[in-house]
Amino acid sequence: MRFHDLTVVPVAGDGVVAHLAGAILVVLPGPDQRDRALDLVTSARGACDAAGGLPAADLAHRFAEVITTAGEGELPPFGSLADGPRGVVLFLYGAIEAHVSGATDFRVSGDEATTWVDRVVGPDVERVVLVPLGTGPEPDANPAFELGEGVVPGSGVVLSVGAEVAVPAAPERAPAEPPPLEVEEPDTAETPAAAVEGPPPPPPPPPGEASPTPVVPFEAVSLLDPGDVEEREPLPLAVEEAPEPEDSPEVAQVEGILCSREHFNSPDALYCSSCGISMVHQTHNLVKGARPPLGFLVFDDGSTFTLDADYLMGREPEVDESAGEVRPLLLDDPDRTVSRGHAELRLVGWDVTVADRGSANGTFVWDESTSQWQRLVAGVPVPIKPGARVALGRRTFVYETPHKPHGA
Ligand SMILES: [Zn+2]
Secondary structure: OOOHHHEEEOOOOOOOEEEEEEEEEEEOOOOOOOHHHHHHHHHHHHHHHHHHHOOOHHHHHHHHHHHHHHHOOOOOOOOEEEEEEOOEEEEEEOEEEEEEEOOOHHHHEHHHHHOEEEEEEOOOOEEEEEOOOOOOOOOOHHHOOOOOEEEEEEEEEEEOOHHHHOOOHHHHHHOOOOOOOOOOOOOOOOOOHHHOOOOOOOOOOOOOOOOOOOOOOOOOOOOOOOOOOOOOOOOOOEEEEEOOOOOOOOOOOEEEEOOOOOOEEEOOOOOOOOOEEOOOOOOOOOOEEEOOOEEEEEEEEOEEEOOOOOOEOOOOOOOOOEEEEEEEEEOOOOOOOOOOOOEEEEEEEEEEEEOOOOOOOOOEEOOOOOOOOOOOOOOOOEEEOOEEEEEOOEEEEEEEEOOOOOOE
């Protein structure tokens, strides 16, 4: 599915359907949520305008912020389909479902996760229907009401690929295997130090003009319950989650504080990350509890990933799953700038650290103060702050969390 080939036909109804630059948004507000719905459209429009054509990552970032800072039940269900560098990205929040059809058919809904659900939609997809939860894949949508750019009332949308699809695909979309770069695998690279002195690695991309929105401190959140692990179907994701054990008995215990409604929080929290209530007047008695997910990663292709455990990130991360500690996090990278086992993310108390694993092209953290990428020393874990931008080869992600880290 190529975004620019899409025909956009709204389904009549009380919600809002927006066709923006590079994205389609459907918001399904309840009676008291109309203002929030229009705010979402304005926010999405801002992200699309700033992104200049491929807004998937900026939009995911914006939505994730809005969701994690909204109180429970405050936000209406919404869904979007946005263009990204690695394909079209579907993003769903709450009681909205998507029916995707083409070479493979599937249905996915926003209420499958307590946060949100996202998918990279493959090139073979021909039709996406976004409708309220419980609506079938064939809503009443008259093609005569095709929507160009704009915002109209509607309770859903039917997106289909026009006849132009038969036209030969653009070269950059050709499925041909790109020639491998002169990038050594970590296993065969001599040493990380030697790798540094070798031919200069392809520099990680500078943050684009559409650089990440300034990080707004999170104040209120509806994060996952510790036992509530987001499940994903094995779809062609840019970033695939490993199948996760049904129950994770090894959820780490950490010390934290309780809000007046007994939600478990970081000792430094100013606001409850579950209900948003101020923690300032709470007595800060430390208690032990199961550590909740420590936020999420927003990748350059618009996909997101919840940090609920330690992960080895890479093109083909090999982990000993029987050891049970580190899980694999696959990064799609046709250019092979990402090593098989590239970098490790570890949750330490309420902090997240990243460590390079001797990758050929290195792991970099963007340093705001010097406006430069800082290369990590292999094997040395470095804590990352909310809003930190990290590069692995040519792939990048931004780390976001509703939990206030130690000392922040
Ligand atoms: Zn609370």
